[in-house]
Amino acid sequence: MARPPLPVGTWGNIRTEKLGHNRFCARARFRDYDGKTRDVEAVGTTGPAAVRALKEKLRDRAAPNDDEITRETHISTLANLWIEEITAEEHVVQQTIDRYESVVRTAVLPALGNLRIREASVGRLDKALRKIAKDYPAAAKVTKVVLSQMFALAVRRGALTTNPVRETGRLRAGTPRTVVALDAEHLDAVRSAIRVWQQPTPGKSGPRPTGDLADIIDLMLATGVRIGEVLALRWVDVDLAVEHPTVTICGTIVFVKGKGFFRQEWTKSDAGHRTVVLPRFAVGMLLARKLIAADNPIDAIFASRRGTWLSPHNVRRQWRQARADTGLEWVTPHTFRKTVATLIDKEANTKDAAGQLGHATEQVTKKHYVVKPAVAPDNSHILEQLGGGRTAPDRRAQGPRQSA
Numbered sequence: 001m002a003r004p005p006l007p008v009g010t011w012g013n014i015r016t017e018k019l020g021h022n023r024f025c026a027r028a029r030f031r032d033y034d035g036k037t038r039d040v041e042a043v044g045t046t047g048p049a050a051v052r053a054l055k056e057k058l059r060d061r062a063a064p065n066d067d068e069i070t071r072e073t074h075i076s077t078l079a080n081l082w083i084e085e086i087t088a089e090e091h092v093v094q095q096t097i098d099r100y101e102s103v104v105r106t107a108v109l110p111a112l113g114n115l116r117i118r119e120a121s122v123g124r125l126d127k128a129l130r131k132i133a134k135d136y137p138a139a140a141k142v143t144k145v146v147l148s149q150m151f152a153l154a155v156r157r158g159a160l161t162t163n164p165v166r167e168t169g170r171l172r173a174g175t176p177r178t179v180v181a182l183d184a185e186h187l188d189a190v191r192s193a194i195r196v197w198q199q200p201t202p203g204k205s206g207p208r209p210t211g212d213l214a215d216i217i218d219l220m221l222a223t224g225v226r227i228g229e230v231l232a233l234r235w236v237d238v239d240l241a242v243e244h245p246t247v248t249i250c251g252t253i254v255f256v257k258g259k260g261f262f263r264q265e266w267t268k269s270d271a272g273h274r275t276v277v278l279p280r281f282a283v284g285m286l287l288a289r290k291l292i293a294a295d296n297p298i299d300a301i302f303a304s305r306r307g308t309w310l311s312p313h314n315v316r317r318q319w320r321q322a323r324a325d326t327g328l329e330w331v332t333p334h335t336f337r338k339t340v341a342t343l344i345d346k347e348a349n350t351k352d353a354a355g356q357l358g359h360a361t362e363q364v365t366k367k368h369y370v371v372k373p374a375v376a377p378d379n380s381h382i383l384e385q386l387g388g389g390r391t392a393p394d395r396r397a398q399g400p401r402q403s404a
Contacts, residue, residue, distance in 0.1 A: 006031040011040070011058050016047045026050035030058055060118050069157040071118035075150075078117060079104045082150045093264075094256045100146055107132055107143045108150075117159050120151070126168040133171045140171050181342040181371045182335060189326055190217065197322035212302050212310070213318050215285055217336060219301075222282030224340030224356045227312045227333040228252035229272070232263050234299040238286060245283045248275045249358065253309050261311045263298070272358035341369035 006012060011028040019025050027041040042057050044050030060071050069081060083101060086092050092100075111128040112120060125147065133140035148165040155163050182190065194214045219230050232251040239246050250273055254264045267273050278286070289301070296307040304310055316333060323331060337357060344353040345365075354365040366372070 006037060008032075008035065014051055014054060016050055018047075019043070022046075024050040026054040028054060028058065069117075069154055069159045071116065071159050073117050073154075073159065074113065075115050075117065075120060076109055076113035078150050078154060079108055079113070082153045085153060086149075093254075094259075095254050098257050099142075103139070103142055103146045107139060108146060112147075117151075117154055120164060122164045122167040125164055129168055129171060137172060144168070144171065179338055179342075179369060179371050180330065180335065181339040182331065186328070186331070187221075187339075189328055190323075190331065193322045193326040193328060196326075197318075213315065213322065215289060216302060216315060217319075217333075218285050219282055220333065220336040221340060222279050223247060223249070223276050224337050224344075225249055225276075225358075226252065226268070226337065227315060228254065229267065231300075231302055231310045231312060231315065233301045235290070235293075235301060236299055238301070240278075240283060240286060240290075245278045245286075246275050247278055249273065253312055255311075255313075261309050263309055267358065269358065269360060271360040274355070274358050276356060338369045338371070341365055342371045345370045 006029065008031055011030040014026055014028045017025045017027070022045045023043060024045070024047045025041055025043050026047070027039060029037050030040045031037045040054065040058060042050055042053035044053050069078060083097065083104065086100070087097055111131070112124070115124070129140050129144055129147075132143055144165060148163065151160065151163045151165050154160045191214070194217065198211065198214070216227075216230055219225075219233075220227070223230070229249050229252045231253045233247060233249075237248045237250060249267060251263050251265050252267055252272075253261055255261050286301070293301075294303075296303040298307065298309065300309060302310050312333075319331075319333065323329060341353040341357055344356055350362045350366050350370065353370060354360075354362045357365060357369060359365045
């Protein structure tokens, strides 16, 4: 009866042979991943050393495949192949791919790029991620996502049996940011800063500021939309002729390398596609703007002088200049969004605030967008036991307080 073949990826008995002084050879038959059985050997200064070297060689023996991903593949090559795969599949939007490429270039390659896949142990990966997390917790989390997807590709191509990134430790969270919203005094300061910034200044270089910044901020305060969403609004998205004027949020401005800024025909999430009712101050602003607005080929409410989409980066830069001398450095375009959420939550409820902002659930709104003072539960009736029988004085019986 013929001897059954070795299972794929396993080896038979190991034989050792002395080749000379302090030189030994260990050999074994190995059934490769293409089904062929081959002789594999390794040498060492002693018989046991040669056996250990052979076992390591057998363990790390590469599995032939069409994608050229093996245990000997460098992590830098794996990263490039992974980027090529997600780009070809077209399941990931280009701006996300650009972000992943940036993470690979700035975090993955400097720390791990020269290692081979077989050398990327759980310990090495964990140490690299924790080093990044020490100064940049958020960046470390994104790096872990990228590495996990890269090594998942290595598993799918047969270079690994398990994904080592999954076994790395949990990364520490960054310092939670306190949600800060604007009050009436702050809003007055914001509008004052814009007025000052828009005034012509002798000797000031560059194009003269337009009224776009003030109108953009007013519309953000009237809707709670993201800066990219407000800049993507078209006149066709606005209905000012009805009893309750509305605006439909159905796109956003994004940047793609090699293409520049353009209008993406969908919002950040499905819940982000929404129609909101405009308050009167926004309706008045839009009507006044419509009267003097120049036609542009993209029908944008806020278009550049060349008739193109405004860049969120440029609007943020303008706002930084406007707030420079007002003590409002902490106010960003996202602060206006939090101000809207906090006010609606206070006057109505969190569900309405989430709907206004385009959140699928209330949890995100409550955690990141609503200012909530820490209020302890009313335990005064329980703590009364610690009063030692004392009671609050009857102020009515005391009469008016006499001055000295």
